Amino acid sequence: MRSNSQQLYPPFLVRILSVWYRHYKVYTKSLISNGLPPFLEPLIFLVGIGLGMSRYIHEMAGISYLSFMATGLPMTSAMYTAAFECSYSTFIRLEFDKVYDGMLSSPLSVSDVLLGEVLWAGTKGLFFSFAVVLVMACFGFIPLPAGLLAPFVGFLTGVMFATLSLAITSFVSNINHFNFYFTGILSPMFFFSGVIFPIENLPAVLRYAAEAFPLTHAVRITRDLTFWDLKPTLLYSLLYIVLFTLFTGWIAWKRLGKRMIY
Numbered sequence: 001m002r003s004n005s006q007q008l009y010p011p012f013l014v015r016i017l018s019v020w021y022r023h024y025k026v027y028t029k030s031l032i033s034n035g036l037p038p039f040l041e042p043l044i045f046l047v048g049i050g051l052g053m054s055r056y057i058h059e060m061a062g063i064s065y066l067s068f069m070a071t072g073l074p075m076t077s078a079m080y081t082a083a084f085e086c087s088y089s090t091f092i093r094l095e096f097d098k099v100y101d102g103m104l105s106s107p108l109s110v111s112d113v114l115l116g117e118v119l120w121a122g123t124k125g126l127f128f129s130f131a132v133v134l135v136m137a138c139f140g141f142i143p144l145p146a147g148l149l150a151p152f153v154g155f156l157t158g159v160m161f162a163t164l165s166l167a168i169t170s171f172v173s174n175i176n177h178f179n180f181y182f183t184g185i186l187s188p189m190f191f192f193s194g195v196i197f198p199i200e201n202l203p204a205v206l207r208y209a210a211e212a213f214p215l216t217h218a219v220r221i222t223r224d225l226t227f228w229d230l231k232p233t234l235l236y237s238l239l240y241i242v243l244f245t246l247f248t249g250w251i252a253w254k255r256l257g258k259r260m261i262y
Contacts, residue, residue: 009107019103019116020123027124038081038131042073046139061198063227070141071223072195074132074150075157078125079215082158083186085121086165087178094169100260110257118162118249125158126151142226149225157218160241163249164214170255189215194223214244 009015027034050066060068093099103113130151136142142150168181192199192206193215199207210216217237224234 012112015108015112016116016119019108019113020120022103023116023120024123038077038128039135041077042070042132042135045073046070046136046141064141066139066141068223069196070132070136071147071150071226072193072219073136074129074154075215075218075222076190076195077128077132078154078157078218079161079186079189081124081128082121082161083165083182085124086117086162087169087172087181088175090117090166090169091172091175091178094256094259095175104260110260111253113260114166114249114253114256117166118159121162121165122155122159125161126155129154129157146228147226150222153218153222153225156241156245157215160214160218160245160248163245163252166252166256167248170252170259189213192216194219214241217241 010018046066050069054065057065059065100113104110133142133147133150137144137147165181168178172178172181190196192202192210193213194210195215199210199216202210217240220237221234221241223229224231
């Protein structure tokens with residue numbers, strides 16, 4: 001016979017999904033304004049930068065420049081949406097709306113809440129990266145069906161940047177401090193992680209720094225899988241993503257958990 005404590009608490013997966021479902025309901029209340037930009041942003045980038053630069057750069061890393069860029073953009077989209085969700089949005093839920101106070105007064109633990117946050121950010125990473133892949137595939141810059149593997153990498157990228165952003169949030173006391181995170185950390189990743197040009201073209205010092213960027217490994221996996229260029233570096237990049245996610249997730253759990261309770 002189950003104990004009373006076991007009967008009071010829903011199963012672990014139900015608790016995690018309840019947090020996910022809460023964010024899903026809030027997000028879909030403004031479905032058009034939230035769901036349309038992921039499809040428009042790659043078009044704007046394609047017209048504004050891709051088509052202009054492709055007149056001067058025809059090929060990069062053995063493929064057309066537009067295809068090279070198109071295979072990196074899904075991961076930047078996943079990075080930014082997960083980072084925003086678990087920085088600004090998390091801070092607002094924590095400090096202003098007091099959403100977590102209500103959650104923790106239910107049968108949810110800190111671990112349940114944080115895992116639900118990460119799962120939701122990963123889901124948005126999958127959706128946003130899928131939107132970019134769909135747009136780029138319509139123009140023939142991403143081959144199908146191999147390109148459909150990119151959204152799954154987008155999910156991993158969303159999870160990875162969710163844990164990083166939650167860890168950053170645990171140190172932030174003023175919402176304006178996130179400007180340093182987006183400008184000082186995420187923006188350099190966009191330019192030096194192999195999205196716009198191969199990191200092999202960088203000086204040695206910057207090349208080693210680029211290898212430390214988590215976005216580099218997400219872009220590498222996506223590009224190699226899309227063109228079915230399977231190499232041992234894929235396993236290295238996958239291991240990096242797993243270890244980076246576990247480490248930053250541990251920091252977020254230790255620090256942000258205390259702020260949620262106290």
